[in-house]
Amino acid sequence: MADKQISLPAKLINGGIAGLIGVTCVFPIDLAKTRLQNQQNGQRMYSSMSDCLIKTIRSEGYFGMYRGAAVNLTLVTPEKAIKLAANDFFRHQLSKDGQKLTLPKEMLAGCGAGTCQVIVTTPMEMLKIQLQDAGRIAAQKKILATQLSAQASAPTSVEAPAASRPTATQLTRDLLRNRGIAGLYKGLGATLLRDVPFSIVYFPLFANLDQLGRSASEEKSPFYVSFLAGCVAGSAAAVAVNPCDVVKTRLQSLQRGINEDTYSGFLDCARKIWQHEGPSAFLKGAYCRALVIAPLFGIAQVVYFLGIAESLLQLLQEPQA
Template sequence: MADKQISLPAKLINGGIAGLIGVTCVFPIDLAKTRLQNQQNGSRLYTSMSDCLIKTIRSEGYFGMYRGAAVNLTLVTPEKAIKLAANDFFRHHLSKDGKLTLFKEMLAGCGAGTCQVIVTTPMEMLKIQLQDAGRIGKSKSTQMDVLMLCCLCSSAAQRKLMPETVAAGTVETKSPTAMQLTRQLLREKGIAGLYKGLGATLLRRIMVSFLTSFLPIRMDLLPFMSLYIAVIKTRLQSLNRGSTEDTYSGVTDCISKIMRNEGPSAFLKGAYCRALVIAPLFGIAQVVYFLGVGEFLLSFLPKKDN
């Protein structure tokens, strides 16, 4: 009975710790994934994950790789808590004599994924804006440099001013904070503004939860099964675009424009990064659960006498 009483709290602690460690370890790769997925053919700044990270460090510093990390670190624990609690809830109500059929395992996983998006959608919405701000700023800065160079080359007098003027043109505007973005979205679009891309997020989360419910080879399938949806979700949740980049009104519009303007291969943008992110996250979660960190911490609490 005691084990059952501490089961859920231990799971919540394990999930929170695994989430915090995982986000910290893989966030630079996740940032590269977002920027690679968002860049379109007419505004390519990065050729690969390593090129993206190197340019990010050069232009934004080491901590530039952690733009938006605070949002994830803040919300990852309630996200895991909702997912784990919902999964236990659905499993309890769907089980018969403590056993679940394969179909009910799938339903429990899908139900947990559906509940999880309550936190996941606004979390990823804000994270993507912050992660992509550096790419948008750099793109606009590059366009400004080109225009200024054209003007400066028009006369000898202007060419003398070129070093000072170009330096001023390359300075990026300060990136907004998560709180500023949240207030702006709530003011302009209401609560729905934080849930843009909900359909794509829900579809991906249900798919992930569905696979993790019962497939023994799920760790190999997850990166590839969610790739196509991941690109669509990232594009839909990005509010700011370069002057030459497409905007999208929904999932169908996004798919059709990507297919028409960039081809099917565009859905695989950031695939390598996605695979590198998924593996450590699951590995860290498995280690935390295997070591029983939550159970260890709860063991120090005074036990109630029956």
């Protein structure tokens, strides 16, 4: 049976609603993931996700955990909308013969979805990472200043550098002025190498897990089956591509901590991580990323397949009494 035709506006609205709910729920974990991935050997500020969140709350307050959330909340609607709608579109195009999609075709549809989404994902991640990591850089400088003050023979203290609080608007303006549109798309190749394999793994795995919970008489799975399938498929795909996510995060970070490596490209970054931090460094933040992606895509699939947008559009189209 061919997939049920769903209007493009409904797909976009469903994707947007799912993204807003998901990001609001899991953003603090995503912040911890970014900071854990960016810290290098010899400059470790945090020992775990919980340690990172506790220190963030102590130094930056509760809302410090949501630094960069505004960027995500603004851009996650088009990002999730493009990703989900593109996958649906490619699946529909590839199943025009009425036959069930084969695994290679499911993977091809996922590849198309991952490729389309980087139009929004790359600048969104670029801005978000600067905002998320600013607190780590500021805390590191403060610790260094305290150490220098303690070691100084003179009684005068060394003041910690003032912590800069960049905004997304300032970052965007500076990047466009200094580097042009290419500044917002730094790390595009690494983003593609993360998001395309992610979608190739996620969408076929989700579709098959979701199918297992659907009886022959049902048109779609119960909501809890879609949620669990989204969680399992999302966490599996997230861990699978985590090495590329680590490299992408490092490449997109414009500011470095004290004595931290700089990178000229994807291969240079991967080589230095391997040489200086070992292969285990490519799994930094993997469990955080799994904890972020699992509920994010679980919520996304529930909203998408419950058809909340279809109900809203139907109400708007009903004639007024």
